[in-house]
Amino acid sequence: MIDLDNKALQILQTNDQGGYTVPTQGMYPYQWNWDSAFVALGFATFDMDRAIAEIETLFEAQWDNGMVPHIVFRVDDPGYFPGPSVWNAGQTLPSSGITQPPVAAFVVESLWKRANDEDHKARLKALFPKLFAYHKWFKTYRDYENLGVVVTVHPWETGRDNCPEWDEPLSAVKCDHVAPYKRRDLDHADAAMRPTMAEYDRYIALVEYGRSVDWDPEIIASQGPFRVADVGMTMILLRSNKSLLNLANEYGDAESASEITTWINQTKSGVDYLWDDETKTYCCRDTINGRFSGLVTNASFLSFFANVGSPDQRARQLAHWDRITAETKFMVPSCDPASSSFDASRYWRGPIWAVVNYMVALGLSEIGEALRYQQVLQDTKTLIELSEFPEAFNPITGEGSGGESFSWTAAMWLAWAQQDIN
Ligand code: DGY
Numbered sequence: 001m002i003d004l005d006n007k008a009l010q011i012l013q014t015n016d017q018g019g020y021t022v023p024t025q026g027m028y029p030y031q032w033n034w035d036s037a038f039v040a041l042g043f044a045t046f047d048m049d050r051a052i053a054e055i056e057t058l059f060e061a062q063w064d065n066g067m068v069p070h071i072v073f074r075v076d077d078p079g080y081f082p083g084p085s086v087w088n089a090g091q092t093l094p095s096s097g098i099t100q101p102p103v104a105a106f107v108v109e110s111l112w113k114r115a116n117d118e119d120h121k122a123r124l125k126a127l128f129p130k131l132f133a134y135h136k137w138f139k140t141y142r143d144y145e146n147l148g149v150v151v152t153v154h155p156w157e158t159g160r161d162n163c164p165e166w167d168e169p170l171s172a173v174k175c176d177h178v179a180p181y182k183r184r185d186l187d188h189a190d191a192a193m194r195p196t197m198a199e200y201d202r203y204i205a206l207v208e209y210g211r212s213v214d215w216d217p218e219i220i221a222s223q224g225p226f227r228v229a230d231v232g233m234t235m236i237l238l239r240s241n242k243s244l245l246n247l248a249n250e251y252g253d254a255e256s257a258s259e260i261t262t263w264i265n266q267t268k269s270g271v272d273y274l275w276d277d278e279t280k281t282y283c284c285r286d287t288i289n290g291r292f293s294g295l296v297t298n299a300s301f302l303s304f305f306a307n308v309g310s311p312d313q314r315a316r317q318l319a320h321w322d323r324i325t326a327e328t329k330f331m332v333p334s335c336d337p338a339s340s341s342f343d344a345s346r347y348w349r350g351p352i353w354a355v356v357n358y359m360v361a362l363g364l365s366e367i368g369e370a371l372r373y374q375q376v377l378q379d380t381k382t383l384i385e386l387s388e389f390p391e392a393f394n395p396i397t398g399e400g401s402g403g404e405s406f407s408w409t410a411a412m413w414l415a416w417a418q419q420d421i422n
Contacts (some may be wrong), residue, residue: 001418004384008201008410008418009388011076012042015407016050019203020057020074023392025405029077033058033070033100034159035408037107038355040413044111046302052123055104059130061095065217066137066301067096068104070157081184088211097207097215098157101236102138103414105131109243128247132256135244138237139263148270150233151287153220154206158230158299161203162195163334163348164341165293166228167285172288173225175205193345193401223243231274232299235306236359238267271308280316282309296336297322298356304363321372330379332360333395344396351392351401354380354412361416370392372386380417384409 005334015021020031021039028035035060043051073084073094084094108131112124142150152158155166178201185194195203206226213219221227241264248257274282276292281300284293303309303317320336327337334348334356335341343349361376383393389409390400 003417004388004413006100006414008042008389009046009320010407011410012039012407012414014405017074019053020072021054021407023408024406026079027403029075029080031058031061031072031074033068033072034103034355037103037236037407038358039411040107041110042407042413044114045414048111048115048117048120052120053260055108055111055127056123058104059127061091061093061408062130062134063091063095063137065141066097066133066135066360067141067217068102068134070098071096071352075152079184080185081181082102082207086181086204086207089215096156097210098154098206100135100157101159101233101239102134103236105135105240105244105247106236106283109246109270112247125251128244128253128256131244132260135237135241135263137217139266141221143266144221144227145287145393146230146266146270147273147287148266148268149199149273150237151221151227152230152233153210153224153226155199155226158232160232160297160299160334160348162199162346163295163297163299165231165295165297165299165338166199167341167400168200168289168291168293169226169228169286170199170202173202173205173330177199178204178208189402193351194347209397229274229287229299230299231284232302234267234271234274235282235299235308238264238271238306238308239302239359241267253311268308271303271306273311275309280313281320281356282313295339295341298332298334298353298360301332302356302363304367304369305359307363307367318369318372325375328395330383330393330395330398331376332357332379334392337395344394345399347392347402350395352379352383352395353392354384354417358412358416374421377417377419378421381421384417386411389413 023035024034033269036054040051040054062068087096089097115121155161245260279294280302281296333350335350357376357380361373365373383398386398387400387408391402391406
């Protein structure tokens with residue numbers, strides 16, 4: 001264990017660019033939104049000062065309208081495509097024009113609970129108005145139809161880039177006008193573990209669309225070619241709003257607390273928009289045609305993290321859980337192995353992601369599913385013992401998938417998976 005602890009520590013230190021951390025060298029040479037938030041949990045195990053700095057530097061890139069971008073481009077690195085000039089998002093600190101799953105408030109609450117130094121507490125408290133503005137942006141611009149859920153405008157925004165949940169909505173995105181480009185991800189990772197060219201063309205078409213409307217959030221949310229209610233971001237935002245509410249109460253901010261409570265209640269009463277009664281699971285839904293993806297993914301199980309669902313819905317979700325457990329060696333695959341779209345090594349079409357395991361596990365423990373919690377913890381621990389710190393893991397063989405020496409996998413080891421299991 002000591003060896004893995006040291007290796008994890010070394011990965012964070014090597015990927016640390018001074019105040020912010022890259023997900024991995026080469027393939028992802030900038031600061032990514034949800035990566036940074038999870039990485040802060042890793043730093044917090046040995047350096048709270050550095051943990052807080054990770055969130056502070058992320059929020060330096062916050063837009064005036066409240067959005068926190070998914071990539072912050074502090075340097076221009078030709079090894080990554082699409083870089084700052086392709087996004088052309090018009091920010092002083094260059095960034096992408098979309099966001100990512102809002103785990104930051106949940107992470108800041110975790111740091112707040114651990115912090116005991118007055119200076120650390122003051123710095124965390126100073127982040128509150130920024131977190132509040134970020135969540136207000138979600139409410140204002142990503143719940144355009146007031147459904148109580150998060151509507152995403154790009155698969156990259158969900159963090160689950162090539163999840164089969166996007167196959168159908170993406171197929172409607174026109175890409176014949178996309179200017180020729182060179183993918184750089186394939187210089188760093190095996191093509192069999194990455195999205196396909198057809199997917200990439202559409203990712204770029206969506207970037208070109210955003211740029212063509214000057215990243216106007218209202219236009220993108222109401223007229224964009226890709227508008228899908230995302231189960232992952234919705235569950236994460238709900239959980240993060242609960243964290244934000246706890247912080248507002250802690251700081252005696254009654255006005256913010258009341259507004260956050262309204263957001264929470266809207267999501268609680270609206271989340272069944274994402275319940276597919278045919279598949280009996282929470283999944284993504286295209287707001288343009290109302291169609292469900294009909295897929296069980298690791299994001300479906302984030303309903304535990306958000307603590308939503310009736311007893312019957314929970315039982316249905318747990319039935320999927322047990323079925324999937326019987327079909328894979330390790331939990332939790334990013335796509336149902338019973339689906340024809342399942343691919344054990346291709347990014348978000350099957351591989352296991354330690355950060356999602358962490359959130360799902362926490363949710364399971366909180367709803368009283370102690371055995372299933374232990375199962376996810378044990379699986380995550382075994383995967384890291386087997387393959388160390390890759391980007392993701394093959395759920396059948398346990399082999400690493402995607403990039404290597406990954407910051408968030410190292411952070412999850414330090415913050416969670418290294419613990420002794422009774
Ligand atoms: C990529 O470039 O693969 C990233 O996932 C985008 O966020």
